Amino acid sequence: MTTFDTDVVVIGAGPVGLTLANLIGVRGHRATVLEARHELIDYPRGVGLDDESIRTLHTAGLWQQIQPYTVPHHVVRLVNGTGQVLATNAPKTQEFGYPRKHGFIQPLVDKELAAGLDRFEGTKLRFSHRVVGIEDRGDHVAVTAERLDADNNATGTVTLTARYAVGCEGGSSFTRKWMGVQFEGKSPSTRWVVVDVENDPIGTPSVYLGADPRRPYVSIGLPQGIRRWEFMLHDDEPNELLDDPTFMHSLLRRHVPDPSALKVINQRTFTHHGRVASDFRKGRVFIAGDAAHLMPVWLGQGWNSGIRDATNLAWKFTAVLSGDADDALLDTYTEERRKHAADMIDVNMAAGTVMKMGRFGGKVRDLSASALNLVPRWKSYFTELRFKPMPRYAAGVVVDQATLTPGQAQASFKRSKLAPFIDSAGELSPVGLQFIQPRVNTADATNILLDDVTGDWWTLATWGTDPTAFLSPTDLEFVRRHRIKLVSFMPETQRTWAEKQYAGSSAPVTVVGDTTGALKDWFDVRSCGLVVLRPDRFVAAASLTWQATQALASVKKAGSLFTAGAAADTPAQTTARTTEGVQA
Missing domain, CATH: 3.30.9.10 (D-Amino Acid Oxidase, subunit A, domain 2)
Structure with missing residues (x-):
């Protein structure tokens, strides 16, 4: 078995590179971060932190350290030249477990991200290393960096070998230029x-x-x-x-x-810039964060979009490095992340246009805003941040709810073949969207966030039933192979009964008590009794419980996951799976 210097070389010690390295490390693999600067940037840059990003920081085991440098419920008000409030953005929802918007101090957060790498024996952060060469050797990459002295003069070079490399070094990315991809969009002169x-x-x-x-x-x-x-x-x-x-x-x-x-x-x-790379991958080399997309600052999404990249890419690296999935899984990174980044850029560019209107346009804008604020539906559109495009993956590691076709997911199942089998108040599919995170009870804990129950890997969950009831012996072996946690969501009033009832199930089942009704409401309008959640908490599949076998098979295909006993047994595989069996 070939041994490399590290599993992943991360180029750039900004928040995206540091988050990616932490997520790789917390799941048992190695990363080396190369940074040309002699230390972290010490002045504030990003100032807006979303609930989605906090979920990632919690997964990385760093939210408790970072939380003191944030202020929750950051309200944004658009005002005109006279101070009149045209629109207020103050979302009250906590569907993902945290207030939707936070202010934060980036240099202090970056320091905690960097310090977090010290937890992992095989993960290193090397300052004063400027990357000057990348070579894709087919089964691995070689990354060459110059060692710099205090005056930024090269004192020698070092070459690291790894399974993969990721450029997170900002808008002028050496990695993106090496890849030769287009950087599409525009940079307004303002x-x-x-x-x-x-x-x-x-x-x-x-x-x-x-x-x-x-x-x-x-x-x-x-x-x-x-x-x-x-x-x-x-x-x-x-x-x-x-x-x-x-x-x-x-x-x-x-x-x-x-x-x-x-x-x-x-x-x-x-x-301000509004650009996105035409591809986020070339062979064994990837880009993330500002290296992959640049967006104006209006909605505070530059930092958060980069964290979404790291979240998406990290679990896929883990699956491939652990021998759980084929390298083809990594092709879904661009497929899933590029469109949302481009959509977010468009919204930010539009917001900038509203901000920079001249006197005549400003008067029209102010009158329009006053009229819209009189209509509750339109007012809530801004107040609850509904104009912000939430990540939804229509292609990639997803399964269409109506047809259970792997690799794609329509947003709606109205007038589909699924319709005759369901009674539901909703018609929109949750597949490709992030799953909610209410507070719940279990036999071992009360009033805890759902992610603390399900963990940071795959979950198969049902509402009100034993999740093993419709799984075949082959399915259960696949569940064990991929450490898929089996969960039953129950009204809190039935949790104790379910714990006793499922104690003899064919695989361990964690019963979760729905204390707030949020989980019941979620399933009530989404025409499914079963969901398969990805390690990044996005819904890979949603189906009726009797479709469990078909749904699981489609997830396997969409994610290029290996069956029981199969693995990517190649010389380049440097690490083995760290946990066996179904998580209890």
Whole structure:
């Protein structure tokens, strides 16, 4: 068996690369992170953290350390030049277990991500290593980096071998350029200046997007007393004006009486970008985060979109490295992530257009917003963040609910062959969407988040029944082979009965008490009694309970998963499965 220096080389120690390395490490594999800088970036960049990302940080075992650097329920208000609130974004839902939006301090979060790598013996973070070469050798990759001194002069080179390499080194990605893929989209010429200060002189805790025709601005309250302002620069205002205190004070004077008294911790310019790579994979080399897509900052999705990439890619690496799946599983990464990234870019670009409207367009916008706020349905469209496209994977590791066809999933099953067999208030399929995370009870714990019960690998769950009831002996062997946790969701009133009833099932079953009714409501309108959840908590398949065998077979095909006794027994396989049997 061939031995490589590491399993995955991660290029770039930003939040995406560090998160990816943590997720690889927490599942028992090795990663080496190469970073050209001598240390982590110490100034704030991203400021918005979504509930989906928190779920990933929890999986990585780092949420408890990161939580002190966040503020939950970050409200965003769009205001015009007179301070009139045009739209408010204040989602109250916690369907994924956490408040939907948080403010956060990126440098402190990045430090926790970096420190998390120390938990894993085979995972390393190497600063002052600038990647200058990548070679795909068929069954592995070789990544060459220059070792840099304090003045960024090369003092030698080192070459690492690995099963795979992932470029997470930002918009100017060496890896993406090596891949030769297109970087499609546009970069508007509009420039912005960002100013971060300590000891917030305003103290308002949330976010204001100032759609002022004279000069659009952003004002953000962040944790630990940090205030961020962003101001649009006009075309005739050169970047050098940032060095002019008179100009900078003129920008800030509208917000504070004495700009000279502010303690500035970061001041720089940036240009919004809206670009996405044509492919996220070439052979054994991948890209993620800003290397794969760049988006404007309006909805705070650049950081979160990169974390989604890491979440998607990490479990697929784990399955292949563990010998559970064929390398073809990794082809679904681009298939699943690229479209959502492109959709998110479009929404952010549209938001920027609304922000930058001139005087006439601004008046039309303000009148339209006032009218829409009078209609509860449209008002909630903005308040609950419904305009944000939630990740939905229509192709990849998914199974169509109506036909149980692997590899694709229609959003609706209305007028399908499934219709005669169901009575349901809904017609939309949950396949390809993230599963909810309410608080639940089990025999061992009360009032805990569902992810703490199901774990971070595959789950097969049913509502109100024994999940083994419709599984054949072959199915059960497949369940053991892939460490699929079997779960029965029950009303809390029936949990004790079910625990006794299923004690003699043909495989261990974890009974989950639905204390809030959220799980019952979820199944009630989705025309299924069984779901197969992927390691990233997205629904791979949803079916009626009697379709269990067919649904499981389709998941196997969609995920390129091996059957019992089969594995990718090649010289390049460096690690074995770390856990055997069905998780109890």
